[in-house]
Amino acid sequence: MKLEILTKHENKEVQNAIISNIRDLINYKNLEPGDKLPAERVLSEKFGVSRSNVREAIQKLEFYGILNSKPQSGTFIAEIGQIAMNGMIDDILSLEDQDFKSLVETRILLELKTVKLAALRRTDEDLERLKSAFDAYKTKMISGEDCLEEDLLFHLAIASASKNSTMNTLMLLITPEIIVAYDKDRVCDGDVALAEVKKHEDIYLSILEQNPQRAKETMKLHFAKLYDYIYGEDRKVKILEG
Numbered sequence: 001m002k003l004e005i006l007t008k009h010e011n012k013e014v015q016n017a018i019i020s021n022i023r024d025l026i027n028y029k030n031l032e033p034g035d036k037l038p039a040e041r042v043l044s045e046k047f048g049v050s051r052s053n054v055r056e057a058i059q060k061l062e063f064y065g066i067l068n069s070k071p072q073s074g075t076f077i078a079e080i081g082q083i084a085m086n087g088m089i090d091d092i093l094s095l096e097d098q099d100f101k102s103l104v105e106t107r108i109l110l111e112l113k114t115v116k117l118a119a120l121r122r123t124d125e126d127l128e129r130l131k132s133a134f135d136a137y138k139t140k141m142i143s144g145e146d147c148l149e150e151d152l153l154f155h156l157a158i159a160s161a162s163k164n165s166t167m168n169t170l171m172l173l174i175t176p177e178i179i180v181a182y183d184k185d186r187v188c189d190g191d192v193a194l195a196e197v198k199k200h201e202d203i204y205l206s207i208l209e210q211n212p213q214r215a216k217e218t219m220k221l222h223f224a225k226l227y228d229y230i231y232g233e234d235r236k237v238k239i240l241e242g
Contacts (some may be wrong), residue, residue: 011056014049016093021047023089033079037067040075065094068151103174104230108223110167110174111155115203115213115219117162125207126161130144133157134204154200161207167226 022037038041040058044051058075061067067083069075073220077085091209118126133154140147152175159171204217 014053015057015060016075018043018049018054019061021055022061025088026085030242031077033077035077036073036204037077060092061089064124065090067091068147073118101230104226105107106170107174108227110170111158111219111223112216113166114162114164114216115207117164117167119160119207119210119212119215122161122207122210126157128208129157130154130161130204132199136202137199141197144193151200155173158203158207 022043025031025037031037037058038046040051040054043054047054058067058069062069066078066080067075068078068090078089103193122130133150137147137150137154140150156171157166159168159175162168192232199218202218203222205211206218
């Protein structure tokens, strides 16, 4: 399975431009709550972007409750006034990229919970997915190949096995960016590679054995290095103590 890791900065700029254009369109045409927006095809031609870019921008505005999409009917303005809508869109456009340290802390807190839930709730199908991801990661790590995608798939498989859709969604949002930023500057070979493989294997075995406490402890060990990478050895891993 091949994953595409997008250049988020460029994608964000395109999305923000489309969102700004949608806001201007609503204001220019004096559209009101409940009014229908033009079709994605029309908007993509008007704004000079792809339909997929328009769809992503609309989905983002849906997430914040500004638009509502109805299957087979189209996209409509939510029941909020124009002043509130403009204020909300201004806030969306001014959002800065997430602070990397905050993302790491959020990921650690999430995965310490998801791995415990995965150990309690995993199915045979989840185990197959985890084992497949682990085996692919192990093969590439030991051979010295880039195993970024395999590492990502392993952690996402844990989130899926937790059977908590909200945590799973959050993991899908934040994990790729963290793993890319962390892995791009490090090379693992020799004993380091074997140690990383062992950590992943211990996590897998804890889930296999349905031992949530061991699963949490093995995940803590896995994250200690990531935490030190962000904060340094002198600010030891208080977030891991909980």
